[in-house]
Amino acid sequence: xTIRPSDLSYRKLxxxxxxxxxxxxxxxxxxxxxxxxxxxKEALEYQQERLGITHVFFYxxxxxxxxxxxxxxIPVDRMQASEKVALAEDITSYPCLLIGRLGVHKxxxxxxxxxxxxxxxxxxxxxxxxEIGCRYVMVRAVKDSVGFYQKCHFECNPANLSKDKVWMYRxxx
Amino acid sequence: MLPExxxxxxxxDAQEFLKYDSxxxxxxxxxxxxxxxxxxxxxxxxx
Numbered sequence: 001x002t003i004r005p006s007d008l009s010y011r012k013l014x015x016x017x018x019x020x021x022x023x024x025x026x027x028x029x030x031x032x033x034x035x036x037x038x039x040x041k042e043a044l045e046y047q048q049e050r051l052g053i054t055h056v057f058f059y060x061x062x063x064x065x066x067x068x069x070x071x072x073x074i075p076v077d078r079m080q081a082s083e084k085v086a087l088a089e090d091i092t093s094y095p096c097l098l099i100g101r102l103g104v105h106k107x108x109x110x111x112x113x114x115x116x117x118x119x120x121x122x123x124x125x126x127x128x129x130x131e132i133g134c135r136y137v138m139v140r141a142v143k144d145s146v147g148f149y150q151k152c153h154f155e156c157n158p159a160n161l162s163k164d165k166v167w168m169y170r171x172x173x
Numbered sequence: 174m175l176p177e178x179x180x181x182x183x184x185x186d187a188q189e190f191l192k193y194d195s196x197x198x199x200x201x202x203x204x205x206x207x208x209x210x211x212x213x214x215x216x217x218x219x220x
Contacts, residue, residue: 005215058219085195116212123213126206153205171198172206 003059003111010120013043013054019063024103032142035103039066043101052100057117065104067117069124072098074138078167080157096136096169097125118152118170125172137172140165 024035031037038046039054043066046052052068073093076084085094099121104113118137125137141149146156146166154168198206 005212006217009217009219011219082196087195116216119209119212120216122206122209126210153202171202173198 001111003108003113003116005116005119007059008057008064008113008116010055010057013047013056013066015044017056017063019043019056019066022063022103023106025106026144032144033101033103035101038068038101039103043068046100054101055120057113057120059108059113063105064108065113065117066101067099067103067121068101069121070098070100071132071134072096072138074136074167074169078157078160079169080155083169083171094135095133096138097121097128097134097172099137099139102139114148115152118149118154122170122172129173135171135173136169138167138169141168 020036020040022039024039025031043052043054046068047054050070052070054066054068056063057065057067072095074096075093076091079094083094085091088094102114102117104117121137125134128134137154139145139149139154141154142165146161146168149168152170154170156166156168160166
């Protein structure tokens with residue numbers, strides 16, 4: 001069953017939250033992005049040190065997903081040539097909102113939760129961009145996630161597709 | 174609310190504009206941004 005945007009609510013991670021019982025591993029049980037380890041042991045410290053703020057997404061009263069975001073920049077040479085801004089030709093990277101981690105609890109996969117979170121990051125970045133320069137949302141996607149981000153309108157330089165992690169980006173303005 | 178599409182310039186104005194230009198967003202991209210905004214508004218932030 002597809003999850004509608006109005007079915008979801010969100011807030012920042014709190015010390016009392018325990019997401020360690022949720023399953024963020026891949027279908028085959030592997031965890032190439034380290035999501036399980038991160039949300040169980042590191043997310044709160046990252047938040048306290050302002051390395052990344054984790055937002056927890058709820059379906060009803062239960063947490064079903066999380067996204068950790070921070071400021072970032074994406075090197076121009078990791079993007080397609082058409083993304084270059086003539087005005088800023090001496091700039092080697094463009095400002096972005098970085099999705100450091102994005103995890104959806106296994107029973108809620110393929111129900112559009114991840115896409116809703118991508119919409120959330122894009123609109124958050126658009127709003128921040130009025131106050132702080134921000135042109136893209138960016139993620140370094142593991143191979144298995146590239147297709148998902150493409151469905152969410154993220155692009156990449158095809159030359160980077162063979163790498164273990166692919167720089168993917170979506171314009172927000 | 175998304176900004177209005179940039180008007181098409183011609184001649185000298187267009188050359189001057191292109192000097193500073195970047196790729197304009199496609200209709201598909203603009204529509205996806207509108208949809209993202211709409212979905213965002215429906216999600217509830219808990220304090």
